[in-house]
Amino acid sequence: MDHLLHLDTDVVCMLSKLNSYDYIIVGSGFGGGPLAEVLAQKEKKVLLIERGGVIFSTHVLNTSRPYFSRGASNSPEGNERVYDAVKAKVQCTDTSDAYIGGPVYCVGGRSNLWGIWTPEVGEDTLEKYFHKDIHTYLKTGGGYKKAFNFLTDNSQTDVIYPKGDNSEYEVSATEISAVEAKLKTAMPGAAFDLMPVAAQFNAPAPYKFSQGAYSTTLAIINRMYANDPYLTVLLNTEVLAVDHEDVGNQQKKVKSLKIRDPNTKTIKDLDVGNAKVILSAGTIGTASIALNSGLQLLNPLVGKGIIDHDVCYVRFAKEKDAGVTSKPVNLKTHIKVGGEECLVTVTINANFFLAGSSALIETSHYYSSDGQLLNPQKQARQQQNFDTICILFEFVGPLQDGNAVLNTPGLDPVLDVRRPPIKPAVQLEMEQIIHRVREVFINPTINAESPDSVIRPQNLGFGVFSHESGTMRMEGPKSPGVVDTNLKFKGMENLWVCDLSAMPVCPEANPSLTLAALSLRLAEHLTTASGQH
Numbered sequence: 001m002d003h004l005l006h007l008d009t010d011v012v013c014m015l016s017k018l019n020s021y022d023y024i025i026v027g028s029g030f031g032g033g034p035l036a037e038v039l040a041q042k043e044k045k046v047l048l049i050e051r052g053g054v055i056f057s058t059h060v061l062n063t064s065r066p067y068f069s070r071g072a073s074n075s076p077e078g079n080e081r082v083y084d085a086v087k088a089k090v091q092c093t094d095t096s097d098a099y100i101g102g103p104v105y106c107v108g109g110r111s112n113l114w115g116i117w118t119p120e121v122g123e124d125t126l127e128k129y130f131h132k133d134i135h136t137y138l139k140t141g142g143g144y145k146k147a148f149n150f151l152t153d154n155s156q157t158d159v160i161y162p163k164g165d166n167s168e169y170e171v172s173a174t175e176i177s178a179v180e181a182k183l184k185t186a187m188p189g190a191a192f193d194l195m196p197v198a199a200q201f202n203a204p205a206p207y208k209f210s211q212g213a214y215s216t217t218l219a220i221i222n223r224m225y226a227n228d229p230y231l232t233v234l235l236n237t238e239v240l241a242v243d244h245e246d247v248g249n250q251q252k253k254v255k256s257l258k259i260r261d262p263n264t265k266t267i268k269d270l271d272v273g274n275a276k277v278i279l280s281a282g283t284i285g286t287a288s289i290a291l292n293s294g295l296q297l298l299n300p301l302v303g304k305g306i307i308d309h310d311v312c313y314v315r316f317a318k319e320k321d322a323g324v325t326s327k328p329v330n331l332k333t334h335i336k337v338g339g340e341e342c343l344v345t346v347t348i349n350a351n352f353f354l355a356g357s358s359a360l361i362e363t364s365h366y367y368s369s370d371g372q373l374l375n376p377q378k379q380a381r382q383q384q385n386f387d388t389i390c391i392l393f394e395f396v397g398p399l400q401d402g403n404a405v406l407n408t409p410g411l412d413p414v415l416d417v418r419r420p421p422i423k424p425a426v427q428l429e430m431e432q433i434i435h436r437v438r439e440v441f442i443n444p445t446i447n448a449e450s451p452d453s454v455i456r457p458q459n460l461g462f463g464v465f466s467h468e469s470g471t472m473r474m475e476g477p478k479s480p481g482v483v484d485t486n487l488k489f490k491g492m493e494n495l496w497v498c499d500l501s502a503m504p505v506c507p508e509a510n511p512s513l514t515l516a517a518l519s520l521r522l523a524e525h526l527t528t529a530s531g532q533h
Contacts, residue, residue: 033216101463
């Protein structure tokens with residue numbers, strides 16, 4: 001395996017100096033991976049530099065395969081456990097909130113573990129935080145549609161979901177409508193639809209697929225094994241900094257990358273020649289490279305603003321009866337909660353991270369079929385006898401200029417981050433929504449004055465789902481930004497950024513689809529004759 005994938009770093013450095021590459025991409029995750037694939041498809045010479053190696057035994061480890069039964073077990077959907085085992089270490093200052101996420105160094109990066117949910121960002125958030133050109137591209141310009149088809153290999157364009165009302169294995173339109181009707185009773189005025197899922201393989205329904213979700217790993221590994229002439233992948237090579245020079249007109253140009261050789265551990269110069277450089281090392285990794293390069297001297301927003309949005313959840317269970325479908329259903333809606341823009345997801349009996357018996361999260365309340373509150377310790381051992389209902393609240397996270405990735409010389413990145421507290425009005429309305437959802441699905445026999453009548457949502461930690469954003473923010477209504485709408489670093493002739501660091505906000509919706517759309521848009525921009533849309 002090592003022999004098949006090994007490249008000589010010195011030879012790559014010489015070839016790069018000879019202008020053998022049109023593009024040099026740093027990082028192979030949700031930003032760099034699609035970009036590398038599309039550029040290679042367009043027969044552009046791409047050098048992809050990945051800090052890690054190939055550590056997973058399959059082309060995707062994003063294996064949330066829901067069970068078509070009640071009380072889905074945690075195996076084999078242990079994304080959280082695998083993430084905890086493979087994520088790299090990140091330090092925090094003494095005054096910082098805790099950070100429980102981390103980068104993953106390998107082909108595909110964190111796309112191996114996260115990214116199965118692909119909702120669109122809501123109109124309000126796009127209008128408030130994103131430049132109008134980006135807003136137009138994503139919505140009316142078809143950017144979201146292109147990205148979803150790309151992530152699913154067009155496997156969901158011709159499959160009508162659901163297929164019918166009588167299949168043992170399909171979720172019927174009747175069953176979905178029944179759940180939707182209950183949710184509309186609990187949340188009047190909310191418009192629910194199915195949560196889109198980035199499954200790469202054709203299946204009768206988005207919730208039933210054979211081998212995991214979209215990961216950038218598959219396309220990259222296929223090209224590596226085929227000795228593809230358009231994609232060269234340099235593994236186990238850390239990019240420390242970009243070395244740049246003045247070219248006049250207040251512009252600078254990247255002339256080389258400082259890379260650490262995997263064998264000798266020495267730092268080498270990789271001359272970029274005429275190649276365009278795209279940093280896609282993630283919100284923390286790209287910021288660290290930029291800070292090591294002194295780019296904060298060109299723009300004081302470099303490394304600043306990092307935020308992860310508040311994500312709150314509650315999960316409870318009801319002893320099985322005819323009142324709740326046993327088949328997996330995952331519905332979402334964009335609403336205001338306590339005046340804050342929020343993506344509310346209600347998942348029933350589908351083990352997508354929080355919904356079934358997750359490795360991270362316990363089911364807090366168990367109810368009998370007649371609505372009596374049961375002992376959770378006793379019932380937790382009988383998951384298959386219960387329908388699980390999870391309510392997930394994801395809020396918009398405005399960038400915080402006081403938060404930063406710090407340019408310290410330690411072995412691990414260092415963060416100084418804080419999230420503003422959740423407002424009392426938001427907390428109260430979440431509890432009210434939870435109460436109403438519980439009423440329509442369980443109708444519990446609880447005295448309104450009882451302490452058990454209130455289920456309070458738990459706020460998950462900073463970085464738990466890898467949504468942290470904003471250290472190289474894109475220009476928009478709120479800020480002039482570090483990069484422009486084409487993700488080009490302002491003041492640099494040949495440097496772009498394509499990862500969540502370029503997001504001008506941590507949106508309420510899971511950002512995978514939006515980042516993929518921005519990656520495809522950048523590939524289009526880089527390869528058009530005029531370089532403009």
